[in-house]
Amino acid sequence: MRGYALNAMCYSFNDPANRAAFKADEATYCRRYGLDAEQQRAVEQRDVLAMIAAGGNIYYLAKLAGIFGLNVQDLGAQQTRSTVEQFKQRLLEAKETAHV
Known part of the structure; x- marks a missing residue:
């Protein structure tokens, strides 16, 4: 359950409109999904290992990584x-x- 918010946010990126909303205002989008400070910091720093440590699932994180061009x-x-x-x-x- 620890990574639920982060994984739910990443899953939302299946919708192009959500990817655009994230790109437009990352911090607001992260708050919308209830990311905690550790998760939000990992996203801001593009630190996949920190995202995994914060409960992120690599299969969902791959959707976020694509937005970052990774x-x-x-x-x-x-x-x-x-x-x-x-x-x-x-x-x-x-x-x-x-x-x-």
């Missing part, structure tokens, strides 16, 4: 505390060892 590899890099290039390299290495 893709799944960007999220993976943040989660593994690496650069996007390092994360891509890890994926390639994992793929190679899986086929051995």
Whole structure:
């Protein structure tokens, strides 16, 4: 239940009008969904790890990340505390060892 507000907000981004409303005034949109201070700070800082720690579900957070111009590899890099290039390299290495 801890991440309910954050996840509900992210789910709302299925509607283009909600994405536009968020982009127009992020703080008001976050308050509309009842994000707590920790969640709102994580959103403001674009800190996916902090959003997860605040109860965010990565599947819902991916919708928010798209608004920020981030893709799944960007999220993976943040989660593994690496650069996007390092994360891509890890994926390639994992793929190679899986086929051995």
